[in-house]
Amino acid sequence: xxxxxxxxxxxxxxxxxxxxxxxxxxxxxxxxxxxxxxxxxxxxxxxxxxxxxxxxxxxxxxxxxxxxxxxxxxxxxxxxxxxxxxxxxxxxxxxxxxxxxxxxxxxxxxxxxxxxxxxxxxxxxxxxxxxxxxxxxxxxxxxxxxxxxxxxxxxxxxxxxxxxxxxxxxxxxxxxxxxxxxxxxxxxxxxxxxxxxxxxxxxxxxxxxxxxxxxxxxxxxxxxxxxxxxxxxxxxxxxxxxxxxxxxxxxxxxxxxxxxxxxxxxxxxxxxxxxxxxxxxxxxxxxxxxxxxxxxxxxxxxxxxxxxxxxxxxxxxxxxxxxxxxxxxxxxxxxxxxxxxxxxxxxxxxxxxxxxxxxx
Amino acid sequence: xxxxxxxxxxxxxxxxxxxxxxxxxxxxxxxxxxxxxxxxxxxxxxxxxxxxxxxxxxxxxxxxxxxxxxxxxxxxxxxxxxxxxxxxxxxxxxxxxxxxxxxxxxxxxxxxxxxxxxxxxxxxxxxxxxxxxxxxxxxxxxxxxxxxxxxxxxxxxxxxxxxxxxxxxxxxxxxxxxxxxxxxxxxxxxxxxxxxxxxxxxxxxxxxxxxxxxxxxxxxxxxxxxxxxxxxxxxxxxxxxxxxxxxxxxxxxxxxxxxxxxxxxxxxxxxxxxxxxxxxxxxxxxxxxx
Numbered sequence: 192x193x194x195x196x197x198x199x200x201x202x203x204x205x206x207x208x209x210x211x212x213x214x215x216x217x218x219x220x221x222x223x224x225x226x227x228x229x230x231x232x233x234x235x236x237x238x239x240x241x242x243x244x245x246x247x248x249x250x251x252x253x254x255x256x257x258x259x260x261x262x263x264x265x266x267x268x269x270x271x272x273x274x275x276x277x278x279x280x281x282x283x284x285x286x287x288x289x290x291x292x293x294x295x296x297x298x299x300x301x302x303x304x305x306x307x308x309x310x311x312x313x314x315x316x317x318x319x320x321x322x323x324x325x326x327x328x329x330x331x332x333x334x335x336x337x338x339x340x341x342x343x344x345x346x347x348x349x350x351x352x353x354x355x356x357x358x359x360x361x362x363x364x365x366x367x368x369x370x371x372x373x374x375x376x377x378x379x380x381x382x383x384x385x386x387x388x389x390x391x392x393x394x395x396x397x398x399x400x401x402x403x404x405x406x407x408x409x410x411x412x413x414x415x416x417x418x419x420x421x422x423x424x425x426x427x428x429x430x431x432x433x434x435x436x437x438x439x440x441x442x443x444x445x446x447x448x449x450x451x452x453x454x455x456x457x458x459x460x461x462x463x464x465x466x467x468x469x470x471x472x473x474x475x476x477x478x479x480x481x482x483x484x485x486x487x488x489x490x491x492x493x494x495x496x497x498x499x500x501x502x503x504x505x506x507x508x509x510x511x512x513x514x515x516x517x518x519x520x521x522x523x524x525x526x527x528x529x530x531x532x533x534x535x536x537x538x539x540x541x542x543x544x545x546x547x548x549x550x551x
Numbered sequence: 552x553x554x555x556x557x558x559x560x561x562x563x564x565x566x567x568x569x570x571x572x573x574x575x576x577x578x579x580x581x582x583x584x585x586x587x588x589x590x591x592x593x594x595x596x597x598x599x600x601x602x603x604x605x606x607x608x609x610x611x612x613x614x615x616x617x618x619x620x621x622x623x624x625x626x627x628x629x630x631x632x633x634x635x636x637x638x639x640x641x642x643x644x645x646x647x648x649x650x651x652x653x654x655x656x657x658x659x660x661x662x663x664x665x666x667x668x669x670x671x672x673x674x675x676x677x678x679x680x681x682x683x684x685x686x687x688x689x690x691x692x693x694x695x696x697x698x699x700x701x702x703x704x705x706x707x708x709x710x711x712x713x714x715x716x717x718x719x720x721x722x723x724x725x726x727x728x729x730x731x732x733x734x735x736x737x738x739x740x741x742x743x744x745x746x747x748x749x750x751x752x753x754x755x756x757x758x759x760x761x762x763x764x765x766x767x768x769x770x771x772x773x774x775x776x777x778x779x780x781x782x783x784x785x786x787x788x789x790x791x792x793x794x795x796x797x798x799x800x801x802x803x804x805x806x807x808x809x810x811x812x813x814x815x816x817x818x819x820x821x822x823x824x825x826x827x828x829x830x831x832x833x834x835x836x837x838x839x840x841x
Binding site for chain 1: 730732733735736738739740741742743746750751754755
């Protein structure tokens with residue numbers, strides 16, 4: 192178990208990368224704490240699998256270094272890094288029994304039979320496959336096979352880290368929940384560093400202590416689920432996390448006040464200086480309020496009832512704007528829009544502008 | 552709602568029935584007809600019952616040809632299947648060299664059978680053939696015209712040269728379809744090269760191997776043209792395989808009745824062995840159930 196450091200890391204699949212667009216991974220510097228549960232979240236093609244494979248050693252980065260603890264492992268192969276990885280689609284050895292599948296990584300490392308048996312039994316109990324241990328893996332359902340893959344990933348106790356590459360894609364929703372809970376409890380019990388790649392924000396937010404959001408080959412934010420929700424560092428995070436995502440309004444900002452394109456003035460609750468570039472206000476649908484009287488003009492397109500709350504799909508100056516209304520709250524007859532104080536984020540050229548401390 | 556019955560649709564099947572009748576059923580029934588009659592040509596038939604079948608079953612000549620045939624198929628399967636797998640494992644997986652290998656591998660498969668025979672017939676000749684002459688110059692006594700062992704070696708090597716590509720290409724296709732994650736997982740599990748082959752590559756190739764073995768068995772069991780061109784079944788009868796024997800009987804001696812009986816049994820034997828192969832292999836496939 193080690194701390195993983197990425198130093199000046201970048202990767203391009205091209206032989207001679209010229210422009211930044213040639214890089215699948217833009218340069219990054221990050222430290223992954225020992226024993227942390229991380230989720231690597233991003234849309235398809237954002238480079239999260241590339242980053243995972245660099246950490247696991249399946250890909251050698253074209254630039255920068257990877258450190259496990261104080262050891263430089265950039266050139267070390269997967270086996271030398273002593274990590275475990277679970278892939279998106281089930282990887283099982285069809286001709287082996289379930290037991291042999293689970294025991295395979297241990298036997299290859301020369302562990303003694305008694306230990307292997309005990310450990311395999313323990314893992315089998317965890318993934319709920321004790322009854323199938325003597326069965327051949329061939330012909331099992333995709334669910335069961337992926338559980339074997341997960342089990343094989345977790346069977347070694349001495350690994351430096353366990354990496355998951357969208358491991359629950361093929362699993363039934365019901366089982367997903369159960370397995371994720373088990374992964375969490377496993378993390379609590381053994382304290383392995385876990386990195387979990389997913390494009391599903393629910394999976395990321397429920398699994399991880401820290402979520403790493405990637406966008407176009409760049410880590411745009413590394414933070415707790417709460418940080419991602421309250422203060423997205425990049426407009427992509429605001430848009431990607433949350434359902435529906437954050438709303439953005441073009442504005443000019445100076446100090447505590449913002450002026451929207453339509454001329455409306457809004458109090459930001461904190462001094463944001465005078466950001467330049469394309470300036471936007473980001474407001475979570477949860478922090479937008481509909482009330483009679485004062486506020487911003489908007490036109491409501493439709494209202495969606497999703498059970499616990501309702502989503503109001505509206506427009507401001509012909510740009511979409513979503514509002515979440517809690518259950519039991521009525522929509523006023525002449526709705527005007529106001530924002531919860533202190534919940535407005537300011538973005539300049541897509542990056543968050545932090546308010547000046549103490550000015551609030 | 553009543554379903555409309557329109558039996559005229561059956562007429563649409565008619566062309567297929569006609570083609571199959573002329574290409575398979577009628578020729579086969581002609582052979583069956585020959586096998587139970589005695590004829591001296593000129594369309595005079597005398598009922599012979601199962602006499603020709605009894606003759607064929609008890610014929611030493613056919614027994615010997617069958618023995619040679621089984622030995623030949625066994626030898627070439629034992630060489631071509633492992634060799635094909637070995638070649639497929641060592642072929643480059645992508646890029647220019649992979650394409651080049653594929654083209655080179657496919658070449659022997661594209662050569663007409665009698666040309667393959669002619670190539671090796673000349674190649675092996677001691678007087679002008681590159682192989683035969685070189686071996687003779689090295690002091691090795693090699694003459695496929697007079698030495699049965701040399702004839703056998705020539706025929707086997709020729710078949711290996713001709714058909715190993717097929718096994719290799721099929722295996723290569725099987726290997727290419729294995730997702731990269733399997734190899735990555737094996738690396739992480741610290742599997743040895745042998746384990747990767749035994750537990751990943753071989754099981755994933757099982758389907759194509761089944762096809763390869765079946766095709767190679769059937770083809771080799773029916774082999775005619777190449778050995779006929781090279782050795783003509785000799786020296787003596789040493790490379791007279793079933794089909795060569797059959798042709799000698801049917802066309803050489805014009806014994807149409809016995810030859811027909813023989814060919815029907817030949818056909819049934821190939822069918823039977825192929826069925827056994829297929830059943831055994833697919834059952835192996837399914838035994839993962841418990």
